[in-house]
Amino acid sequence: MTITCVLLTLGALISPGYGAPAAELFDRSDALFQASESHTATVIGTEGARKGYTLKVDTVRFGAYSLEVTQQLDPETGWPPQEKRIWGDGYVRIGGLSGSWMYWFSLSAAVRLEGETKDLPDPPYCGLLMYCGLREVNNRRVVAEAIWQDTAGGHLRARYVAWRGVTDRFGYVLQYFPPPERQLTSLTYKLFCTPLWYNTDRVRKRWLITPLRSEEVPLEPSPIDLAQEWAMVFCTRYGLQTAGGTLALDSDSIEAATVSQSTAGTIGALLTPRDPLGEVRVVMGDWAGETYPIAAERYLGSLPAVKQDLARTAEVKVALPVPPTEAEEQDVARLLALYPTLGEKFGAELQSAHQELDESLAAAQEDSPAHFLRWYEANERWKKAVGDMRAAWIKEKLWLQEG
Incomplete structure (x- = not known):
């Protein structure tokens, strides 16, 4: 039984309450620059471990991309299960041109607070999604935002920004806010890419291309030279389908990065912030319809434009709430x-x-x-x-x- 289902399609520049009244209508003529959000909550009626739980799905479209967050909420606590989690309890997926960032668990955060001997349960999956929606919509850019509260009372905020005219990548800003009167001792983020879901056939190798190298993604974490390898391409060598993902790192906000793959073939980029309390900024993207040598050459040849997008990502400051008109x-x-x-x-x-x-x-x-x-x-x-x-x-x- 669906207990709520809300679909919002914005035709104005800015959502009511988030800034000044719209001065012009949002131009929807470009299919690759759209803005919308939908939210559903369904009580699970089928037999199984999660019968009676609420399946909550929040989806936000920003530009050519979409964010989908899925959580199964315990009716007794209102939170996702903390123990004995099963497949389907929670997803964070980013849809785009090829689905290379649509791995079920595209984001992970390892948060450790002072006085703790282990990390908190992963906020995007064991935490509670408090907000998922559009924060800014205009004819220049669309900003989406997701906020998770972790089990200690801190918040993880992710912002996604799409720019009109940029159809194959978007800005991504992560920031953690500790609980009141708690100190953060360590923090890392991990982004996961699965180029076209080829994750078990070892003939088709997971491949990393940067300005310095072209090689199979190693099983052990390989350090990234942020000065020269800040932009990279993830693809599947010998793949029958022609698509993959791109990732550009902002060295002003990232102190260190490594890349590795799991035994199942999922590529992971581990990011360590320069300031654990500050932002981590990247530009993510994907591509389809080109063989990876051509796509990699095109992407690495456009690095000045990608660098500009990284700079624009550092300027993602949304309008503060305003009172009713x-x-x-x-x-x-x-x-x-x-x-x-x-x-x-x-x-x-x-x-x-x-x-x-x-x-x-x-x-x-x-x-x-x-x-x-x-x-x-x-x-x-x-x-x-x-x-x-x-x-x-x-x-x-x-x-x-x-x-």
């Missing part, structure tokens, strides 16, 4: 003044929700997940209160009383 406020006040029955039913909740929204807006001027999530929940409460009042106005046909 004056017109919205006046419309609510008008309905309450005209219809006393609406005030009796909804006035107290509207006043309380508005006060909470005002308080959260003041805190949300700091760009942190905790403050944004507080505002987001308050804004959702405010919108629901206004929506309930409008629904009653329609259902009770109060508009007939207007002169």
Whole structure:
């Protein structure tokens, strides 16, 4: 049984509440530059270990790419299972031109806090997805965002940025925010690429191409020279299909990187931040329809443009939340003044929700997940209160009383 299903397709520049009102319509004429999001929650009714759990799927389209986060939530805790996890409990996938970044577990974060002897459970899979949606939509770029809360109360934030006219890559910004009054002692991220799912046939070799080398991806981690190998191509040598992935690393935000493959053939890029509390910035992409020597030559020949995209990724600062517009406020006040029955039913909740929204807006001027999530929940409460009042106005046909 599906208990919620919401599909949002943005036609304006910026979503309500995330910045100034839109000045122009979003141009949807380019099929490779789109913006939309969908969210579903379905109670699992089939027999099995997860019967009664809620299957939650959040999908965001940004430019030519899409982010899909899947979680199966325990009805008793509201969180993903922490122990005895099974296949299907959680996915983080990035869809694109070839699906090379659509491995079920495309992102991993090893987080260790002071006083702990082991890493926290992996936030993208054992943590709870608190937000997944569009933060900015305009005719120049689209920014999507996902926020996970880990089991200690910290937050992992991922931002994805697509630029109009750039169809084969996107910016990717990762940042971890520790729980209050806890110190972060170590942090690494790992990105996983599976070029066209050839992950078991050893004849078709997983291949790494950089400006310095062209070789099979080793089983043991191989260090990347960030000065000369900051851009790389992942592909499948001798593959019947012609596609693969690309990855460019920002040496200003990344201190060290290694590349390796698992015994199943999944390529992993392990990234160590220069500042564990700061951002890690990369530009990811994929390609299809070209043999890998041609694709690699084309990509490595475009490194000045890729470098510019890395610089633009460092500028991914989204608009801070804003209060409801004056017109919205006046419309609510008008309905309450005209219809006393609406005030009796909804006035107290509207006043309380508005006060909470005002308080959260003041805190949300700091760009942190905790403050944004507080505002987001308050804004959702405010919108629901206004929506309930409008629904009653329609259902009770109060508009007939207007002169």
